[in-house]
Amino acid sequence: MKLAKTTYSVQTVDKAFEMLELLAEQTNGLSMAQLATQIGLNRNKAFRLAATLCERGLVEQEKGSGVYRLGVCSVALAQKFLRNANLVNYAHPLMEELARKHGEAVYMTVIKDDEVVFVDMVDCDRHIKAAPLVGKKFPFATNAPGKVLKALDSRELLEKLMTRRGRRGGSADLDLLESELDEIRTSGIAVDRDALGDGISSVAVAIRDYAGMVIGALTMLGPSFRMLQNRLEQEIIPSLNEYAEILSMKFGYAKASA
Template sequence: MRETDTNYTIRNVKKALELLEKLAESSEKIPLQSLADGIGFSRNKTFRLLATLIEKGLVERDSITGEYQLGARTIALGRKLADSSNLARHTREILREPTDGSNLVTYAHPIMENLARKHDEAVYMTVIKDNEVLFLNMVDCDRLIKAQPFIGRKFPFFTNAAGKVMKAVESWDLLERICRRDDGRGSQPDLEKLASELQEIRVTGVAVDDGGLGDGVISVAVAVRDYAGKVIGAITLLAPSFRMLAERVEHEIIPSLQEGASLLSARFGYLPA
């Protein structure tokens, strides 16, 4: 009996690993029957295995279609494996810091769409590249009057909310050296004012900037973190200043961006203390 139980357990573990492999190989969500056929298991047994994997965060089930995909926990496990192994440096960077935009854009886009629809303003996914903010992806609004698109453009981090919220966690000595460099564009901030602003951002976790990206343009940003708490990007909303009244920013936009950033951070395994 003991040997039979052991064999049964080993078979289930193997089938569970096969399920994870099937889900990892597909860029689309997979229905239950296809997964069952793929691993040669009955529909009921496959469902029970998937339920266990969902409980552990390794698999997610679409509440509408009932289809399955890899869960956020697999991302965190992949990064931890990369940190503790001798994988090539470029592989570690892709896993630990998804600023190439692949996973970040994929996971962020539905959240950005919800925010853009809710507030009818342009929402961006932004990342840091060489101490500059890169506006990586955008969901635009339907308004006639709006800020010009910034998709694909880079700006010094201290000129906008996204850069400030992503850099606020870094040491001031490093930031001061960066800000004092001559970037060829003559853009150097007021260091005393910037230091005070970053200190406030560290406390609130939110950055608001007026005019840094152009006259009459206000940007609001909240940082996105990975499993280790590292800032990997920022969800950023841009709009003309005449629509960004203080009450609207404080009571509508900031809470929405915080919620969106929390959801996205959770996809990358972040668990706030």
């Protein structure tokens, strides 16, 4: 039975989660004044809450600037959760193989409502690479993994999602989006350039379960000058297809014979 928030929730715990979620969305950290304002507490209460989280290692305060960031214990806690999730647990060893084989970052991405979420990553060891995206969320219609994850949705659902986000969801032309998703639905593959950052290209391949539903997308991401079309077609896409099929089979998916 769901408990009523107004009756049973503890405000301090609720505000602690607000603070953690707020810091998780920031790459440059936040000052105490910013934290207090955005979570709706006075500076004294916000400081005591942050100090408690710092003691637990969930938040860290940067020396010099004094800004607050997520602490290493938050990352460790998130990683423990992710490792216990079946999709990530099964996928991670395959992602490590792909990253070693091609020298590019590999991600596991899933859909939450109308956003794609980057939930796990194996980075490459190259000097030039994209900034990590683990924990980041993007509107589904703006990038390759999001389109792979939403390719099976009906036009009515797509229209509802696009209307909800307005122009922030990507192209306002629903017909164009649906046409693109039709191609992705057939191939199970999507490619984008500059969608996740200038000069960044990504390739995403669908992972399916026993019912044929898309449950995740195996995504490779790297600088566009390395992700050339010839390399994509001859090396990266065949590898992603192979590993996505192996992963899908772990969830009971059987590819239809020709």
